[in-house]
Amino acid sequence: MGCSYFCNSLPKGGMMPIALIDCNSFYASCEKIFRPDLKDRPVVVLSNNDGCIVAMSSEAKKLKIPRGAPLFKVKELIDRYKVEVFSSNYTLYGDISSRVMSIIMESTDTVEVYSIDEAFANWNFQDPIDYAYLIRKRIKMWTGMPVSIGIAETKTLAKIANHIGKKSCNGLFWLQEEYREEILRDTPIEDVWGIGRQLALFLRSRNIMTAYDFIQQEDWWVKKHLTIVGLRTKWELQGRASINFEEEVKENRAIMSSKSFGNPITELDDLLEGTKSYVHDAFHKMSKQKLKAKSITLYLTTNSFRKNDMQYRNSITMELEDYSDYLPDFIKAADKGIRQIFREGYKYKKTSVLLTDLKLPKEITPDLFTLKDPRKDKIRDCVNELNMRYGKGTVVCNLKRGSGNRWTMKRELLSPEYTTKWKDLPKVN
DNA sequence: TCTGGGGTCCTAGGACCC
DNA sequence: TCTGGGGTCCTAGGACCC
Numbered sequence: 001m002g003c004s005y006f007c008n009s010l011p012k013g014g015m016m017p018i019a020l021i022d023c024n025s026f027y028a029s030c031e032k033i034f035r036p037d038l039k040d041r042p043v044v045v046l047s048n049n050d051g052c053i054v055a056m057s058s059e060a061k062k063l064k065i066p067r068g069a070p071l072f073k074v075k076e077l078i079d080r081y082k083v084e085v086f087s088s089n090y091t092l093y094g095d096i097s098s099r100v101m102s103i104i105m106e107s108t109d110t111v112e113v114y115s116i117d118e119a120f121a122n123w124n125f126q127d128p129i130d131y132a133y134l135i136r137k138r139i140k141m142w143t144g145m146p147v148s149i150g151i152a153e154t155k156t157l158a159k160i161a162n163h164i165g166k167k168s169c170n171g172l173f174w175l176q177e178e179y180r181e182e183i184l185r186d187t188p189i190e191d192v193w194g195i196g197r198q199l200a201l202f203l204r205s206r207n208i209m210t211a212y213d214f215i216q217q218e219d220w221w222v223k224k225h226l227t228i229v230g231l232r233t234k235w236e237l238q239g240r241a242s243i244n245f246e247e248e249v250k251e252n253r254a255i256m257s258s259k260s261f262g263n264p265i266t267e268l269d270d271l272l273e274g275t276k277s278y279v280h281d282a283f284h285k286m287s288k289q290k291l292k293a294k295s296i297t298l299y300l301t302t303n304s305f306r307k308n309d310m311q312y313r314n315s316i317t318m319e320l321e322d323y324s325d326y327l328p329d330f331i332k333a334a335d336k337g338i339r340q341i342f343r344e345g346y347k348y349k350k351t352s353v354l355l356t357d358l359k360l361p362k363e364i365t366p367d368l369f370t371l372k373d374p375r376k377d378k379i380r381d382c383v384n385e386l387n388m389r390y391g392k393g394t395v396v397c398n399l400k401r402g403s404g405n406r407w408t409m410k411r412e413l414l415s416p417e418y419t420t421k422w423k424d425l426p427k428v429n
Numbered sequence: 430t431c432t433g434g435g436g437t438c439c440t441a442g443g444a445c446c447c
Numbered sequence: 448t449c450t451g452g453g454g455t456c457c458t459a460g461g462a463c464c465c
Contacts (some may be wrong), residue, residue: 026465047433070432088433115436115465227439229463256435288444305432317458352434388456410431445457446454 017151017174018083019123019132020244021104023097026117026164030096031086033144034418034426035206041375042083048205049260050087056310061414087411095419099143107135112246118157120245132172151175155243156236159193160211183213186239194233199226223325248277251358252289257281258352260408263386264303265348271300272338276399278336283327284392286355287384292323292364294357296330298337303349314341314400323357323364326376327383329398330355 023029027045032038042060044053052070065074065082071085078085096117105111110122125131132149139147148171150162156176160183165173175183190200192211202225208214214222215237223231232242242397257278265271275298299312318333334353383395416424 049431049433051432068433070430075431117465130431194463198462227462250437252436254436258434262432303432436463437462439462440460442458444455444457446456447452 015222016123016245017128017153017239018158019121019125019128020150020155020162021119021121021135022148022162022166023100023117023173024148024171025055025057026097026145027086027093028057028060029086029145030089031084031091031415032057035097035418038084042081043086045086045088046413047088048178049262050353050412073261085413087414089417090416092415093129093418096143096145098310100139100145100147102138103142104135107138110245110247120158122245123151129172129174132174136171146171148172151266153177153239154236154241155245156193156233157239160187160191163191179237181212184215185210187211189214192233192237194229196305199230244413251291251360253293253356253358255282255285255293255355255358256344256352257285257351258299258354258411260350261348262410263406265407266346268339268342270406271342271348272335273400275300275334275338275351275353276331276397277407278351278401279315279330280327280396282353282355283330284387287325288388290325291358291360292325293320293330293355294323294359295319295355296333296337297352297356298334298341299350299354299355300338300341300348302346306347309347310345312343312346314343316341318389323359323361325361326380331397 028043031043031045036163039256040059041057042063043057044060044065045055046052047054050071052068053065053074053232054068056065056067060083063077063083065083066079067198071078077083093116096312101113101119104121108121108123114120123131128151132151136147136149139145144202148162148166150158150160150165152158152161152175157180161173161175164175164183165171186209189195189203189210192214195203195214203209203214205336208217215234217234219234220229222234226233235242259278261274261276265274279296295317297317299315300312302309304311308366313412318339320329320333338351376395386395387393416426418426
C-alpha cells in the first residue's frame with residue numbers, strides 16, 4: 001500500500017481527528033538513546049529474571065527472533081548476529097516515557113496517555129499531517145525517541161493508521177474516510193485493536209478474514225459472540241467513535257506486584273520474605289497515588305512449565321479492618337495469608353500480591369467505632385517521605401534486605417539509570 | 430538450567446433476599 | 448407437598464491490551 005492517501009483538507013463533517021502517537025520499539029529505543037554505538041545494531045530487551053524477549057529494535061525484528069521467546073531458545077541467533085541484550089530497566093523507561101508524554105501534552109489540547117509508550121490526542125488542526133511532522137521532529141530532537149503517528153476518526157482506526165505508517169509511510173499516516181473501505185479490506189482481522197488470538201481464530205473459522213468482513217456482520221451477531229466490547233470495535237471501524245477518550249489519569253482499581261523468583265523456593269521463610277518484598281513494592285505504588293486499600297490478595301504457584309514437578313496453586317484474600325495506608329497492616333495480613341495457603345513439599349515459582357478496594361482518603365466514610373492512632377499517621381508520613389525522596393526500599397518493614405536472596409530477581413544485563421541516578425549520569429569526553 | 434508483569438472489562442453462575 | 452421470578456452482589460474465569 002502506498003502513501004497516496006495524504007490530503008490537505010479536513011475530513012467532511014468536521015469530525016475531530018484522533019492521533020495515536022506511538023514510540024517505535026520503545027524499550028529497545030530507550031536503550032539506544034545513550035549508546036550511539038548501537039545505532040544500527042540489533043538490540044533486544046528481556047523480561048524480569050532475564051527470561052523472555054519482550055522488545056526488539058527493528059534490526060532485531062528483521063532477524064526473525066520471535067517476540068516472547070525465552071532467551072535460551074534463541075541463544076544461537078543472538079550469538080551469531082551479535083545481538084545486544086539488556087535486562088529490563090523500568091526506571092529508565094518510565095523516565096523517558098514521561099519526557100515524551102510531556103512534550104505531547106504541551107503541544108496539544110486533549111491527550112490520553114494510554115500506556116508507557118503511546119498516547120491518543122485530539123487534533124483539531126487544518127492539517128494534522130503537518131502537525132505530526134512537527135511533533136515527531138520535536139520528540140526526536142528533545143528526547144532521542146523515534147515515534148510513529150496515525151491519524152483517523154476513531155481510536156481503533158487511528159491504530160490501523162499508525163500501523164500503516166510504521167510499515168510503509170515513514171511513520172506518519174492519515175486515514176481519511178474516502179479510503180477507509182479499501183484499507184479495511186487490506187487489514188487482516190487479527191491486526192484489529194481489540195481482536196486477540198482467540199477471537200481471530202473464531203472469526204476466521206466463520207470466514208471473517210479482514211476488518212472489512214467483520215463490519216459486514218450484523219450488530220446482534222457481533223454482540224452475541226464478542227460481547228459489547230466487540231460491538232464497539234465494529235462501530236469504531238465504521239468511523240463511529242465508541243471508546244471514550246480518557247483525559248484524566250484513571251485511578252487504579254487494583255495494584256499488583258507479581259514476580260517469579262530467581263530460583264525455585266521450597267522453604268516457608270523464603271516465600272514469606274519474597275512475598276513481603278512484593279508487598280513493599282505494591283504499597284509503594286499505592287502510596288505514590290495517595291490511595292488506601294481494604295483488601296489484599298496473595299497468590300502462589302509452582303512452575304507449570306515443569307511437567308514432572310508436583311503442581312500447586314492457591315490464593316487467599318485478606319480483608320483489613322479498615323481502609324489502610326499503614327504498611328505494617330499489609331505485612332501482617334500477607335504473613336498470615338501466606339502461612340494459610342503454604343503447603344510443604346512444593347517448589348514455588350512465583351507469588352503475587354494484589355491490593356484491591358482502593359480509595360482516596362476523601363472517598364472513605366470514617367468508621368465511628370474504630371479508634372484512630374495518630375502515631376500511625378506520623379510513622380506512615382515519615383516513611384513515605386523517605387522512600388519517595390531516596391527511592392523505594394530505603395525504609396522497610398520486617399524485611400531482610402540485600403541481594404543474594406534465593407528469591408531475588410535476575411538482572412544480569414542491566415543498563416545504567418542514565419537519567420535518574422547521579423552516579424549513572426552519562427559522561428562526555 | 431533458563432519460559433514476564435501489570436492492568437481492564439465483561440459474563441456467567443451462585444448466594445441471598447423479597 | 449406443590450413450587451416462581453426478579454433483583455443485587457460477589458467471585459472466578461476468560462478475553463483483551465501494552
